[in-house]
Amino acid sequence: KAAEENLAPLEFMRRYGAFEINKKIGAIYEENVPRDELDDVREDHFGRMFTRAPKPASPNVVPVPSPDGDEEGRRFVGVKIDGEIKRGFPTPSGKLEFFSRTLVDWGWPECAIPTYITSHVHPENLEPDQTILISTFRLPIQIHTRSANAKWLNEIAHTNPLWLHTSHAAKLGVRTGDLVRVETEIGYFVVRAWVTEGIKPGIVACSHHMGRWKVHENGQRQLMATVRLDHDGDKWGLKRERGAGPYESGDKDTLRIWWNDVGVHQNLTFPVHPDPISGMHCWHQAVRVRKAEAHDQYGDIHVDTAKSHEVYKKWMAGTRPADKYSPNGERRPYWMLRPLKPAREFYKL
Known part of the structure; x- marks a missing residue:
């Protein structure tokens, strides 16, 4: 071409x-x-x-x-x-x-035919004050965070407020634009609320396209915030210092950037949830949504890595290890999809 x-x-x-x-x-x-x-x-x-x-x-x-x-x-x-x-x-x-012979051979016979699996965010697994965060919520304009260099797409969509139903917002006493804390198992992030009838009560959603960050002034400035990282032992914090803004580059359009908000990073607040069968990350989160506290600022993130490790170990305990269940001495079924798949020899236990 x-x-x-x-x-x-x-x-x-x-x-x-x-x-x-x-x-x-x-x-x-x-x-x-x-x-x-x-x-x-x-x-x-x-x-x-x-x-x-x-x-x-x-x-x-x-x-x-x-x-x-x-x-x-x-x-x-x-x-x-x-x-x-x-x-x-x-x-x-x-x-x-x-019927999946693979699932039978690898120790999951109860999942060999399509069936309902109770997830970690099923209502019966939630505390009374918890709700489900759909963190995989997507806009039709962006591609994950990989479209951050597409200037026209960034101008159209550059924020990721937390969608919540009007009835949920009324209980919290928040309105569109108010700051809220979204608390996970290991920390929280602070984001603006967007109150709407366009989401089911009991569920909140935050688009995952936004929230890119950097710790230095250099680099792309149209969809990346400059932040400060702090930590005390296992406790880490990320605080936004500067958002987007016009800057000189080889593209004159970078001088026309009119927006400042680039959304809030949320992934750091999610503990690792390895699916017991595939190993993929289970993205949906059980969270508590609260009004932001007086000292909270937009974009604040706090994470306890010790808690994160404990959650990871809990999920790993739910697996059926390959050294006990593998039918051929490999760590996982070789035929299954994997980007940049290693050579067969590296699948051996």
Whole structure:
């Protein structure tokens, strides 16, 4: 694409940001595997198809799961359906799995078929004064915090107030714009309230796109606050000293920055919640929302790392360790999705 316009790849991306690799893509699992990917094909008794043809290069670098190949070194390429080789799903069976042999083999038979799992933020697990914080709440304008260098997106959306229902706000005695404390298991952050009928009572939400910070004046200033870090033993504090503002750079638009607020960082106040099966972080938080105290300032964060470690150990106690349950001496199922997946040898216990 870049060569077609006589541009270097970086210049092309700076001009266009993104481009469409393939057009009219539908359900990938229904695609027929092209002939050039079918070399010395073997079918096993489950209808899975394996090939010696190398995986074709692609400009799309999105990671996908990688089911194991066969014992003769062929790679998994698809599944035979009604006499045709389809892409199928990136699962061990090549099909959409209602029953997961992986979960049975790794010590979780009760989760092998779709079922309801009572989460750590289920109402029966909450204290009377706790509510659920949806910290994965997203705006359609931003991409996590990775779009912080997109100046036009930042101008549109650069704050992350705490959404709470009008009935909840009335009980707390807060109105839109008031400061509130959001207290987690290990600390709290101070943010402004946004009172709305657009959220379910008993739930609060804070967009996770905002809250980037730095401890020095250098660097990007359109969506990053300058902060001060303090700590006394296990207790850490972060206090905002300066928000966004106009500055000189190679882009004249940085002199046109009119906003100061860049949102509040919340992730530091979340203890590590490793999901017992996948290891992924369980983001939803049981929190207490209170009116801010007299000395609280917007953007304040306080965390007790000793408490954080205790929460982590509690969650780890709920796992079923690989050294006891692994069916093949590996630390986790190799086929499952993992960005920047290590070589197979590093999965060995």
